[in-house]
Amino acid sequence: MLKSYQQGSSIVLVKNPKYWDSKAYPLGGVDFTQVTQGPEAATALTSGAVDMIEVEPENYPQLKGDPNIGISVTKSYDYMDIELRQNTGPFANEQVRAALEYAVNRAALNQVVFDGLGEPAYQPVPSWSPGYSKSLGVSDPYDPTKAKAMLKAAGFPKGVSFSLIIPSGDATYARAAALLQQELAASGFTANLQQIPGSDLLTDVYVKKQGDALLSEELSNGPDLTNSFEALFEPSGFPAQAFGSVNQQLTPLIVQANGSLSPSQQGPLMQQIDKTVMQQGLLVPLVFMPSIVAYNKSRVGGTVTAPIGQCRSDLAGIYIKK
Numbered sequence: 001m002l003k004s005y006q007q008g009s010s011i012v013l014v015k016n017p018k019y020w021d022s023k024a025y026p027l028g029g030v031d032f033t034q035v036t037q038g039p040e041a042a043t044a045l046t047s048g049a050v051d052m053i054e055v056e057p058e059n060y061p062q063l064k065g066d067p068n069i070g071i072s073v074t075k076s077y078d079y080m081d082i083e084l085r086q087n088t089g090p091f092a093n094e095q096v097r098a099a100l101e102y103a104v105n106r107a108a109l110n111q112v113v114f115d116g117l118g119e120p121a122y123q124p125v126p127s128w129s130p131g132y133s134k135s136l137g138v139s140d141p142y143d144p145t146k147a148k149a150m151l152k153a154a155g156f157p158k159g160v161s162f163s164l165i166i167p168s169g170d171a172t173y174a175r176a177a178a179l180l181q182q183e184l185a186a187s188g189f190t191a192n193l194q195q196i197p198g199s200d201l202l203t204d205v206y207v208k209k210q211g212d213a214l215l216s217e218e219l220s221n222g223p224d225l226t227n228s229f230e231a232l233f234e235p236s237g238f239p240a241q242a243f244g245s246v247n248q249q250l251t252p253l254i255v256q257a258n259g260s261l262s263p264s265q266q267g268p269l270m271q272q273i274d275k276t277v278m279q280q281g282l283l284v285p286l287v288f289m290p291s292i293v294a295y296n297k298s299r300v301g302g303t304v305t306a307p308i309g310q311c312r313s314d315l316a317g318i319y320i321k322k
Contacts, residue, residue: 009034026302026319038171042294045069051299051320055292057114058171063294074291074306075128077220079121080109080176082164082213082284083232087244089212090162095154097281102147103187104180110287113176117292121285123274124218124228130263131270136278147187159188165204165211168195176286177215206242214243217289226257226266229273232283245282 003012014029015022035044035053042059044050046066055063055071063069084091084100091097106120122141125131151160166177181191194211196204204210218228231237233247234254240246250273257269277283291306301321307314 003029024316026317027315028320030313030315045294045296048296048299052293052295052304055294056172057117057290057292058175060115060117060292068297069294070297070300070304071292071294072304072306073117074308075119075126076289076291076308077126077129078217078291079124079126079288080215080217080286081121081124082180082286083216083239083243084213084245084281084283085209085211085243086282088209090156090160091212091281092244093154094280095150096156096160098279099147099150099154099187100184100189100284101278101281102141102143102150103184103189104284104286105142105183106286107142108183109176109179112179113172114287114290117290119288121288123278124283124285125270125274126288129270130267131274133271133274135271136274142183144183144187147189151188156188159190161190161192162212163194163210164191164213164215165194165196165201166215167198167201169197173215180215206238209242218285226254226270229254229270230258233273233277247276247280247282250276 001014001016003014005011011032012029013032015025015027019025033050035041035050037056038059041053041056042063045053045063046069060071064071082100082104084097086092086097091100106122110116110118110120119126123133123136125133148159151157164177164180166173177191177193181193184191196210201214205214218232220228229250231239233240233245233250235241235246235251237246253269253273257266257273260266291308293304293306295304299321300318302318304318305314305316
């Protein structure tokens with residue numbers, strides 16, 4: 001239950017004694033403290049200022065070598081991707097979008113940016129989901145030569161130049177963008193990186209229509225992935241409207257999938273969506289990002305599990321050592 005809230009600083013929760021399964025949560029309360037992501041968060045953990053943090057990929061190597069720190073890694077349904085503006089600019093051309101799919105080295109991104117803890121995303125659904133389409137395969141499609149040939153066939157023998165927006169002040173995005181820029185250059189794509197503060201992305205990218213593409217993250221509600229499909233491809237989706245990615249071919253499939261929570265019913269529909277997304281190059285999925293939490297082993301007891309998806313916590317069975 002909420003005890004106190006200070007904007008930009010902290011949220012203090014206390015145990016709800018009337019919760020139906022209160023024994024599963026031995027904690028007397030939780031203090032969520034705002035700390036800067038990156039090295040500052042890692043320092044807050046190792047110094048004892050906080051007991052647990054969400055780990056950014058760039059801090060994982062440092063923390064995993066600390067004997068006082070425990071780490072939990074969980075497979076996630078969230079993925080980093082490139083959203084493409086399809087109502088204007090170079091990516092209004094389906095052939096150019098298709099070429100871009102072969103211009104990114106997803107395996108290298110996973111290894112370099114995520115320390116190999118994620119999974120290359122060759123479709124917008126991971127291999128452990130019922131919506132995964134086996135027919136799309138898992139082989140690495142990175143092929144700069146093929147991408148160049150496709151651009152030439154599309155009428156761009158000298159390649160394509162485009163602006164790629166990345167949120168500023170985020171080390172993970174910065175590292176991914178630098179590697180992507182290098183990969184794309186080998187395929188005939190010139191990515192002009194433009195950094196925009198996260199607080200301005202909504203206005204500048206979605207409303208003012210800046211940029212030809214956006215390096216982004218698609219956050220999920222866990223196994224049920226149709227919510228992200230709805231936002232990206234249905235007329236009701238804000239990103240779909242802003243980027244011109246509304247796809248009437250997908251709408252009936254998404255509506256059907258939203259009508260059920262049964263994997264056996266959702267799965268085949270999601271597989272059809274996957275195929276259309278990749279065949280038409282409607283977005284470029286890159287890496288399914290790992291969910292990582294680190295904790296102070298001298299303070300935190302029980303079984304620590306990184307939550308599935310971001311913007312949530314899994315605190316079942318955790319207790320604070322006296």
